[in-house]
Amino acid sequence: xxxxxxxxxxHRSWYKRNEIAVTPWLFLVPGVAMFLVYVIFPIFQSFNxxxxxxxxxxxxxxxxxxxxxxxxxxxAFYTSLRNNLLWLLLYLLAIPAGLFIALFLxxxxxxxxxxxxxxxxxxxxxxxxxxxxxxxxxxxxxGLLNTILGWVGLGPVNVLGxxxxxxxxxxxxxxxxxxxxxxxxxxxxxxxxxxxxxEAARLDGARGWKMLWYVIIPQLKPATFIAFVVTxxxxxxxxxxxxxxxNGGPFGESRVLSFYMFEVALSEYGFRMGYGAAIAVVxxxxxxxxxxxxxxxxxxxxxxx
Numbered sequence: 001x002x003x004x005x006x007x008x009x010x011h012r013s014w015y016k017r018n019e020i021a022v023t024p025w026l027f028l029v030p031g032v033a034m035f036l037v038y039v040i041f042p043i044f045q046s047f048n049x050x051x052x053x054x055x056x057x058x059x060x061x062x063x064x065x066x067x068x069x070x071x072x073x074x075x076a077f078y079t080s081l082r083n084n085l086l087w088l089l090l091y092l093l094a095i096p097a098g099l100f101i102a103l104f105l106x107x108x109x110x111x112x113x114x115x116x117x118x119x120x121x122x123x124x125x126x127x128x129x130x131x132x133x134x135x136x137x138x139x140x141x142x143g144l145l146n147t148i149l150g151w152v153g154l155g156p157v158n159v160l161g162x163x164x165x166x167x168x169x170x171x172x173x174x175x176x177x178x179x180x181x182x183x184x185x186x187x188x189x190x191x192x193x194x195x196x197x198x199e200a201a202r203l204d205g206a207r208g209w210k211m212l213w214y215v216i217i218p219q220l221k222p223a224t225f226i227a228f229v230v231t232x233x234x235x236x237x238x239x240x241x242x243x244x245x246x247n248g249g250p251f252g253e254s255r256v257l258s259f260y261m262f263e264v265a266l267s268e269y270g271f272r273m274g275y276g277a278a279i280a281v282v283x284x285x286x287x288x289x290x291x292x293x294x295x296x297x298x299x300x301x302x303x304x305x
């Protein structure tokens with residue numbers, strides 16, 4: 001008795017045959033499309049506008065590298081660039097400050113929930129509110145800072161009105177919420193610390209700074225990486241606190257590149273879209289250097305694994 005021939009396999013469409021490989025890309029398509037339209041395309045458009053003289057309404061005039069040559073001789077540009085570098089250096093203080101606050105909040109202490117709420121509070125409030133609070137804090141007539149200085153016999157200091165102190169005062173205001181953000185990153189990282197490594201280090205006699213430096217901090221490397229990236233980008237794109245607290249003053253001494261770009265392109269100073277785009281391109285290239293470095297570091301670390 002002969003057996004019946006095997007039935008041919010059912011015909012499957014191309015999508016069914018490649019469903020596992022294709023489906024993730026289908027989910028990525030909307031996000032990639034939005035990224036291309038709202039991020040990549042405007043970047044190339046900014047490069048194009050920076051080569052033009054344009055007021056935003058009339059026909060643009062191609063001027064080549066003239067806007068960049070003008071930047072080279074612009075003292076306001078160098079003031080803004082210097083302030084951006086100052087922001088970059090001092091803003092990094094948020095990372096160790098956030099780490100030590102997170103280490104404190106990770107302990108079992110009476111009232112720890114209240115402490116966590118107080119330290120978390122700056123992260124959830126608007127930068128506009130932060131700017132207003134510190135503007136009142138620095139006020140030379142009724143501000144809390146000058147009240148405290150009066151208690152110790154020091155005269156009033158007009159922080160936001162003095163070109164020497166104004167940038168430092170705004171950076172201090174920005175460090176308040178930024179430290180809270182880094183604290184949250186490190187609190188999350190501390191939850192992932194391997195308790196067995198900590199216990200083994202204690203058996204080997206590690207205590208205090210040795211425990212922190214050789215056992216805890218190496219396990220917090222992912223949180224530190226994110227904190228560095230976010231803090232550096234936040235320092236370079238600082239705008240809102242300057243706009244709220246000083247509007248670039250006094251005498252333009254608190255400007256940064258992003259605020260100067262806004263001034264020359266969109267404020268009453270002239271609607272010079274091409275010149276503003278040239279400033280934006282310089283700021284983008286500075287950011288790109290840092291972002292490329294961090295991506296390369298992350299790639300090398302993944303490759304080493």
